[in-house]
Amino acid sequence: MNVQLTSAEKKQAIFESTLRLISDYGFHGTPISQIAQHAGVATGTIYHYFASKDELIVELFRYSKQKIQDATFRDHDASAEYHNRFVTTWINLVKYYVQYPQVLSFFEQFYSSPYVKEIFTDETVCFQDEISLFLKEGIRDGYIKQLDINIISAAFLGTVIATAKRGTSQYFKFSEEDLENMVGIIWDGIKK
Amino acid sequence: MNVQLTSAEKKQAIFESTLRLISDYGFHGTPISQIAQHAGVATGTIYHYFASKDELIVELFRYSKQKIQDATFRDHDASAEYHNRFVTTWINLVKYYVQYPQVLSFFEQFYSSPYVKEIFTDETVCFQDEISLFLKEGIRDGYIKQLDINIISAAFLGTVIATAKRGTSQYFKFSEEDLENMVGIIWDGIKK
Amino acid sequence: MNVQLTSAEKKQAIFESTLRLISDYGFHGTPISQIAQHAGVATGTIYHYFASKDELIVELFRYSKQKIQDATFRDHDASAEYHNRFVTTWINLVKYYVQYPQVLSFFEQFYSSPYVKEIFTDETVCFQDEISLFLKEGIRDGYIKQLDINIISAAFLGTVIATAKRGTSQYFKFSEEDLENMVGIIWDGIKK
Amino acid sequence: MNVQLTSAEKKQAIFESTLRLISDYGFHGTPISQIAQHAGVATGTIYHYFASKDELIVELFRYSKQKIQDATFRDHDASAEYHNRFVTTWINLVKYYVQYPQVLSFFEQFYSSPYVKEIFTDETVCFQDEISLFLKEGIRDGYIKQLDINIISAAFLGTVIATAKRGTSQYFKFSEEDLENMVGIIWDGIKK
DNA sequence: CATGAATGAGGATTCATTCAT
């Protein structure tokens, strides 16, 4: 039996229960004790893996960010046509959030909280994620308008988030066609 | 000079103090005692105006929502051309959030928190705000695509928020031209 | 119109609502604000009549004590036969408490609270109430056993209270006969 | 010597500290913080053992009730003559209260407070304690009058309480003979 | 006299964190 694996599994169990609980009850509403209980470990154990609740949350952010990136670009074919890659990426991202609404909810909370400051301490780290790089590529190669990455990124991510949020509401479900319409709007808007 | 504040003024002072502090330190990070101190009243006084911290926050949401709506549609001329009204409304909203970043920050926190459930208890109340009505009007009158209000609204508000967020970052300032480019993207995307 | 009367009436209204509320919710559970509301006056008004909540309660005790005494001895004929007077007094007292259970409840709370110390500061004031005097008379005149007033009084009042308490329970109602049986027990026990 | 207290011992320490303080200062007058300090634990620790102050008080009631019952019936010989058992039980109970006046004081406060409702929710649980059963036995077997248990119990307990209260006053001490006189009164009153 | 808004000390409760086992 591999103890290393067990340790990683335990860490993941802590991540998953944190994600679910924070998504349901908010940062404030989820005590460490409850996270521990849900994850099937003792409170003290969490402090073996994370120095503090804050660190747990920041680590969870990094963990989730990575998982999203992996999922969004899993089948990404860098040699394919840019427009197709754009559509696929946008839809993948929306679908991921719709499938894992806790992640969307956690991200939204995270970005609107004082925690962000711990992550984005200076500009250098911004826009280095795969999505920003993909969008920069589109600008550079002339597929999309020569606008600031801030504008393009706002159009791309703003609509992803807004769409995914509505897609997880209990009152409305987007069809595949809706999504294609939606990404069509964006593409029409930012394509060169 | 009248040092004696009316009841409404005191309530507003509490609102403003709450807004600023929550925007800086989050729901969790701003104790009632601090809100009171900043507003220049005693802790107990807050409980004359609001039954609980939760109620204060929910009321602050309504108050801010109203102020935004007033500001966005202040000079709205319903008889003007739809495209112009669209551009003006989108830009007004972005500018409001950029001018009052605490409101944006508070809204983002509010929408990602368990509080929303207290406000949006059923579907009937959704999409009845002035912005949604304005967008519905555009769909009905054939100025914008015949898509679900969820889609149109996501495109409109998602980009407003995403743009305003970037506009309040310390590293980037949108010019008037940037904003017009941005709203151009959306309009190109959703116009009929 | 007589303002003096209005003042007295207001004081009585405060007493009555205090009595009812304390009986229902306890000393702890009834804030001055609630007493004021029930009595139809402002909180501040209560402080015109009573220096503090404590004083209000101690005054209410004296007021209720007086009312009980008046009711119990209203038709008392000091020239009647002792045994009959004993039976009548015991039954009157029980009936009073059963009719005004708030008074019983308030008294019980009062006697078990630190307030008593404010009333019975030394022995001199004890056993000077009419009931004690009536019992002492019985001992002196040889109708009841030559025991300490503490014993006789315990037998008399202990059974009154215990009987009245059971009589106000929702599950049991004493008949006139029950009461006569009960006082018979006491009389049989303490008569000479 | 074992400085480490077991869970049960710590709970008992909290009980004893609560009993003493409530008896001296009343429910209202004894903050959790003081209970904790007297018991030699941290405030938070109390909340490991009891969900709330209310629960602590209700649990303390049960704990004390059990202790009293154990003490009163410790040497009870069910095969002895009924009259003797009656005298012994009555006197044991008075002596217990006189020895542990905090228990008497706590009970009196408890019974006159809104807490009772949490304990006695329906009639079925009443009169099932050992004392009531003992009195019912006396009625059934013809040693005492065929009166309702409410009446008999009122006569028994009412006099116990009233006697014990006077016995704990600083101004009067019952002698063994006084107690025998007192129980003689009751017995004479309720015996068949 | 009467009012009730304002005060702020005090109290119940929570929860991140520690540490002896």
Place this chain on the structure above:
DNA sequence: GATGAATGAATCCTCATTCAT
């Protein structure tokens, strides 16, 4: 490593009391 009892600082909220009107 893992546990979870213990800690106590921090927070929300209550309410007796005051005082300007």
